[in-house]
Each structure stands twice: as C-alpha cells, then as structure tokens.
Amino acid sequence: MKPKIWLSSPHMGGTEEQYVKDAFASNWIAPLGPNVNGFEKDIELFLGQDSHVAALSSGTAALHLGLVLLGVKAGDEVLCQSMTFSATANPITYVGATPIFVDSEKDTWNMSPVLLEEAIKDRIAKGKKPKAIIPVHLYGMPAKMGALKVISAHYRIPILEDAAEALGSSIDGRKCGTFGDIGILSFNGNKIITTSGGGALVSCNESIVKDARFLATQARDEAPHYQHSKIGYNYRMSNVVAGIGRGQMEVLASRIEKRREIFSKYFEKLNGKKGIHFLEEPFWYFSNRWLTTLLIDPAEAGFTREDLRLALEKENIESRPLWKPMHMQPVFEQYPFYGDGTAEKLFENGLCLPSGSNLESDDLFRIFAVFDEVMR
Numbered sequence: 001m002k003p004k005i006w007l008s009s010p011h012m013g014g015t016e017e018q019y020v021k022d023a024f025a026s027n028w029i030a031p032l033g034p035n036v037n038g039f040e041k042d043i044e045l046f047l048g049q050d051s052h053v054a055a056l057s058s059g060t061a062a063l064h065l066g067l068v069l070l071g072v073k074a075g076d077e078v079l080c081q082s083m084t085f086s087a088t089a090n091p092i093t094y095v096g097a098t099p100i101f102v103d104s105e106k107d108t109w110n111m112s113p114v115l116l117e118e119a120i121k122d123r124i125a126k127g128k129k130p131k132a133i134i135p136v137h138l139y140g141m142p143a144k145m146g147a148l149k150v151i152s153a154h155y156r157i158p159i160l161e162d163a164a165e166a167l168g169s170s171i172d173g174r175k176c177g178t179f180g181d182i183g184i185l186s187f188n189g190n191k192i193i194t195t196s197g198g199g200a201l202v203s204c205n206e207s208i209v210k211d212a213r214f215l216a217t218q219a220r221d222e223a224p225h226y227q228h229s230k231i232g233y234n235y236r237m238s239n240v241v242a243g244i245g246r247g248q249m250e251v252l253a254s255r256i257e258k259r260r261e262i263f264s265k266y267f268e269k270l271n272g273k274k275g276i277h278f279l280e281e282p283f284w285y286f287s288n289r290w291l292t293t294l295l296i297d298p299a300e301a302g303f304t305r306e307d308l309r310l311a312l313e314k315e316n317i318e319s320r321p322l323w324k325p326m327h328m329q330p331v332f333e334q335y336p337f338y339g340d341g342t343a344e345k346l347f348e349n350g351l352c353l354p355s356g357s358n359l360e361s362d363d364l365f366r367i368f369a370v371f372d373e374v375m376r
C-alpha cells in the first residue's frame, strides 16, 4: 500500500520544541505563563486592528465563552450558518439557546446576507429577536462581512465570528477574526497552524477579552480564599501547548503561502475541465485556502463527487465531502432553517482535497493520476 495522503495534517516548523522545553525548564507547566502571554501577543500583532486575544483550550470553548459574554441565555435564539462543522452550532445548545440555521450564498459558500435578514424579520414577527449571529469563513474563504455587519448594526444583533478555518484570510487587508463583536480561532490538529488542540477568543474590546480570561480560569474573584460570584469554566490554554503555538506563529506566513500554492496547482490542472468548478476568490478577498475544495457537476462531468472520492480512497488518498449542513443533521434537524437549497447542493457535489502544507509534489502527482483516470 502506498503511504497515506492526508487531507490536512500537522506541520511543525522546528522551533516549537524549544518553546516547550523552556516551559519545562522554568516549570511553567500550569495554565498561564510566558508562552501563553507570548502566543496571545503574537496573534494580536498578526491580526492588527488593535485586537485583543485570550488563548483558550479549543475553538469550541471560545465559541461557548463568546455566547456567554454576549449574554446569550436559555430560551434565546441564535442565528447560525448551517453549512459548517458541528462545533459552530453545539455551543448554542450549551447555553440552552435555540439555533436558527441560515443557508449559504453561492459566491463564498458562507452565510447569505439576504437569507439572514429574512430570518431576522421572521423571528421578530414570531415574537423573539435573536441574540447573536454566527457566520463562518468556510475553508478559509471570508464570508460577506460587510453586508452581514450592516444587518447586525441595523437590527442591533452582535456577531460572533467563527474564523476557526480562516487564520490569515482577509477582506481588503482586514484579517478574519477581527470583524465580529467577538471572533474565535482554532488551533486543532487539522487547522492551518496547530497547538495539537487549542483556540482563541478575539475582540477589539479589551474588557471582553479580560472577562474571557476571567471566566476561562474558573471565575475566581480577587480574595485570598477561593471566592466566586459568577459561574466559571476551565477553558484556559496551557503554557506547554502555547509553546507549540509560538513556534507555529513563526511559520504561519509560509504555511498560508504553501496552501495557496497547492490551490493554484489544483486550479491549473483542473480548471476548465468539464463539470469541475472551483470556489474563486473575489479580488478584494484573500483566502488562506486552508482546504482546496471543488464542486463536481455529475451531468457535465460524467462522474459524481462520490466516484472521485472512492477512486482517491482506493489509492490511499484522503478526501472528504464538504460539511454536511447542520439543518440536515439528525441532532439539529428539528430547528428552524431559512434556506434556498444552496448548502444542500454544495454538500451533494462538493469535495475537499488533500491540502496540507506538508504535501509533496509526488503526492500531488499521485492525486492528479487519479483525476486523469476518473476524467477519462
């Protein structure tokens, strides 16, 4: 069997171990410590926009804290992009709120501003104004934040921006993660950079980030004994793990460059082939191209997404259908959904291709050989 080609696997830069060793040498093994502070500073510098960052144990934890900090409570409604990973929607239920799913639009595959406004009007007509909006930048492609922010401001509903897949993506030079009232990032094992597991909460409002750090460390009031006036969480990133993050931040720019180069190679090879369509980047957008994705139109192509996926699997090459929309998931299908069939179509015809920054040209050669065979 030829070696496995993964969709997206961790890719260390080399200096991570030194930061981790420093943590051991100074016995900063606990949560908090110089690596955590340093990692937060590195991300703040990278994001710009006077952003403040709290390093947390995961992107999911960041979303959960984000909802808590926006004051979302049991019985509230939260508008959420349907086309996403379940980690975007799960935290809505952690706070006892109800997810209201919104479909994607064709240009970016992310939350449709038109359907978002339709959903807001209908929820208000039904008697409840939603408490938050969660758009996602899928596969690194920025959502239409301009239009979404206009709606957010008009109806006074804050945005919790899920930038888990979009570290390094930007619109008109402004980085994803800095558009929402609160943004979140993920450093899970498959993301563009990883700490093996981790996440961050981002906001331009420093007091929100201070509150996040407070809640993430069990909400301990200042007192010599343990004193609590709020419910806390154990969501802080550990100083060991943050050391990996510091090393990864040193190579982030080159990781983005490599992912974009991989996209270009797929594009050069496959664009214009019958029934194969790429998600192109509007010119004022910059996508980190976390994963290269494509759509197969079976009527034009003469084969289906599944034919291609199985052919790749036979060669020990991992690929995966696009995210199955939340409104189609057994666990979420009873919740309201505002849509026009876009996400369903994307799920039916879309495929994520191996896109890791450690992909070699030999790997691409093997992948293209499968395409040649299937397209014959």
Ligand SMILES: *Cc1c(COP(=O)(O)O)cnc(C)c1O
Binding pocket: 057, 058, 059, 060, 061, 084, 085, 087, 088, 136, 162, 164, 165, 185, 186, 187, 188, 197, 198, 199
């Ligand atoms: C990975 C991911 C998350 C969750 O991040 P974790 O760090 O794995 O908890 C949330 N949303 C999206 C869109 C993701 O891809």
